[in-house]
Amino acid sequence: MATVEHGLWCVVPAAGSGSRFGADRPKQYTLIAGKPVLQWTIERLLAHPRIAGVLVVLAGDDDFWPGLGPFASKTVLTAMGGGQRSDSVLAGLRALPDSVAAEDFVLVHDAARPCVRHADIDALIERASPAGGGLLAAPVRDTLKRADASGRVAATESRESRWRAFTPQMFRRAELDSALESAAIAGIVVSDEAMAMERAGFRPLLVEGRDDNLKLTTQADRAQIEFLLLRGVD
Numbered sequence: 001m002a003t004v005e006h007g008l009w010c011v012v013p014a015a016g017s018g019s020r021f022g023a024d025r026p027k028q029y030t031l032i033a034g035k036p037v038l039q040w041t042i043e044r045l046l047a048h049p050r051i052a053g054v055l056v057v058l059a060g061d062d063d064f065w066p067g068l069g070p071f072a073s074k075t076v077l078t079a080m081g082g083g084q085r086s087d088s089v090l091a092g093l094r095a096l097p098d099s100v101a102a103e104d105f106v107l108v109h110d111a112a113r114p115c116v117r118h119a120d121i122d123a124l125i126e127r128a129s130p131a132g133g134g135l136l137a138a139p140v141r142d143t144l145k146r147a148d149a150s151g152r153v154a155a156t157e158s159r160e161s162r163w164r165a166f167t168p169q170m171f172r173r174a175e176l177d178s179a180l181e182s183a184a185i186a187g188i189v190v191s192d193e194a195m196a197m198e199r200a201g202f203r204p205l206l207v208e209g210r211d212d213n214l215k216l217t218t219q220a221d222r223a224q225i226e227f228l229l230l231r232g233v234d
């Protein structure tokens with residue numbers, strides 16, 4: 001039974017183009033308070049005492065990475081990503097050090113989520129490890145509407161038992177690798193690691209985390225993320 005007492009490695013998918021963000025560079029290199037979003041995220045992860053190292057998955061044409069400054073004293077490795085986020089995560093898993101055993105848990109956390117709280121990471125590690133894996137998430141708190149082609153309300157959807165998935169997500173290295181590979185072979189694009197695990201028959205544990213674990217997706221997300229980072233995220 002793999003334990004999480006020794007440090008966990010975290011795969012950080014950072015190979016996206018940020019098309020919805022629409023900047024002059026991939027959004028993970030957008031500066032917030034003078035520092036690239038990716039560096040905020042990596043430093044936040046490495047500052048967590050139970051994270052041993054980070055494997056950053058970069059785009060093949062990424063020419064920003066060498067510009068990033070030094071990180072905490074822990075190990076930062078890189079790998080090259082793929083066309084889909086899930087391809088990048090799989091590449092990252094396969095580039096982890098051999099010291100990460102097949103049955104060891106690994107974390108996967110979006111480069112675009114720099115505000116994750118250490119307390120939420122603690123909760124995920126503590127609660128998801130006995131459950132065989134899980135993810136940070138939050139219950140849907142707004143009324144959900146389904147839109148029709150004209151942009152009008154087609155229906156109001158039940159928000160009962162509906163959760164929003166965040167990252168980190170935490171699963172055993174080999175089980176996640178197998179689930180992602182199986183989905184890729186089947187031609188199924190999974191939008192998060194849990195979807196691949198669900199498809200493989202697992203039932204990941206939902207661990208409630210803070211709603212402000214925001215993902216930088218569009219320009220509208222920038223101001224709130226900047227506020228949180230400047231105020232200080234514990």
Ligand SMILES: Nc1ccn([C@@H]2O[C@H](COP(=O)(O)OP(=O)(O)OP(=O)(O)O)[C@@H](O)[C@H]2O)c(=O)n1
Pocket residue numbers: 012013014015016017018019020021027028057081082083084085086088089110111112113215216217
């Ligand atoms: N082929 C891809 C696509 C996405 N990502 C990463 O996965 C995270 C979440 O993806 P998303 O927010 O969709 O980022 P982008 O794909 O860059 O955004 P967009 O869909 O707007 O292009 C990001 O850190 C992104 O860099 C990745 O590593 N490899």
Ligand SMILES: C[C@](O)(CO)[C@H](O)COP(=O)(O)O
Pocket residue numbers: 085110164165166167191192193215
């Ligand atoms: C993994 C994720 O952040 C969970 O909400 C989300 O699925 C990423 O989606 P994206 O479209 O790749 O940003």
